[in-house]
Amino acid sequence: MSSSTKQPDVITCKAMVAWEAGKELVMEEVQVSPPQPHEIRVKVVCTSLCRTDITAWETQAIFPRIFGHEASGIVESVGKGVTEFVEGDHVLTVFTGECKTCIHCASGKSNMCQVLGLERRGVMHSDQRTRFSVKGEPVYHYCAVSSFSEYTVVHSGCAVKVSPHAPLEKICLLSCGVAAGLGAAWNVADISKGSTVVIFGLGTVGLAVAQGAKLRGASQIIGVETNPEKYEKAKAFGVTEFLNPKDCKEPIQQVIKRLSGGGTDYSFECIGDTGTVATALQSCCDSSVVS
Template sequence: MSSSIKQPNVITCKAAVAWGAGEALVMQEVEVSPPHPQEIRIKVVTTSLCRSDLSALDSHAIFPRIFGHEASGIVESIGEGVTEFQEGDHVLTVFTGECKTCRQCMSGKSNMCQVLGLERRGVMHSDQGTRFSINGKPVYHYCAVSSFSEYTVVHTGCAVKVSSAAPLEKICLLSCGLAAGLGAAWNVADISKGSTVVIFGLGTVGLSVAQGARIRGASQIIGVDTNPEKCDKAKDFGITEFINPNDCNEPIQQVSFT
């Protein structure tokens, strides 16, 4: 007896494909397979660019490959057994998933999931296969997300449903940099109200430290960077004073404000 449920087909779409270490990404057509059991296929609306993507691109990893591991998008189709998502749902992808059944997930430490942990081999968790191909040959994944593509396939445990009222272009995660910066401010430094904080380097992580320090109530947040163009933007994130070491005639530790 044939099933009345519409089965998704292979999709052809554009993706930024990496063909070798350090090589420029190539925009080209790829085939995206239908989602397997407990997987969803997503139309990617927004993706972040993380330093981890660039570092992996420069490494001697398996190629060809589609990078990107932080995205917002819309569920285009669902695989067999999927009950928590349906077509049209708005979602965020996560590169460290949660299976909800392993020992770590059951203990509340789902960031250490033993089933859907950080996948670096270029394949999917469930079958160690790929969902991308070009001319019948496999194109490998990155962190089992691969968001540098118009469509991608992820395990249901690597996606989170979000409100359709939230603009997808604004809620795409910057999870690596923000988590590192906020974690440094809250958990490592444990910044207290009224503290003076000095931040060396005002990239994504540094600005996230500034946000964390501001939320914790630091009274003085000093940003140090050799790029003067970062000054105004840094102040939007909580920096109260900006120092460019190239403008100083004395060691940075001896600089005072008047």
């Protein structure tokens, strides 16, 4: 059999496995199965930690599990039917995949793919089975990525090819936090030039929103954040004014409305708190957009 048709073998590598909710992750030797049709196996070069990983580790019921979903890596092998990737390609993982044919993918208005939408059951989309195991026992996936492993298997629609010249140690942030924030500003809200914007939370997502708002020409970008250490960095991303709710003697939405001349045109909640969502809505003018 020629090397071009040889089927990839099971790989044994290191991975951080969560055995129970809230319990310390354990470095384990895991077996990673070959990619099945329309899947690729990726050598993970860099992965970052998202707050969503921590929340799921603390609360979700599917264990044992390998977390992580913001990753950059190199394609190690490809399954049958994969045409958009070859061995050696540099990629970013995408936890909300795109089949490119369903009604949502075709609309251009949503990324909630009907085929490769949010995966919460810990198995692959194609056969509802896991590609990880430890001593013969299944270990489950997370967000269709599981990047806290030296190797992982993802559906080909859950990865994006990138330039081999892009620094993998930096661009892993683009696969979730930056894409979410910049996409919310650029694609969802479609921020208009000269508009006013407020952003609740100046983490990775919030800073990406600020950058997107700046690029779209927003005239005022208000950052709401309780950690003053983030202020200087946020200026470089485009934030023009800062508010710390702890320093305000009145509800923060009233301060924002006064500062923006009646409420902002766009409001972004980048914390993930239902109470803050209501505050973000109350900070807007009557014709604004909330994301």
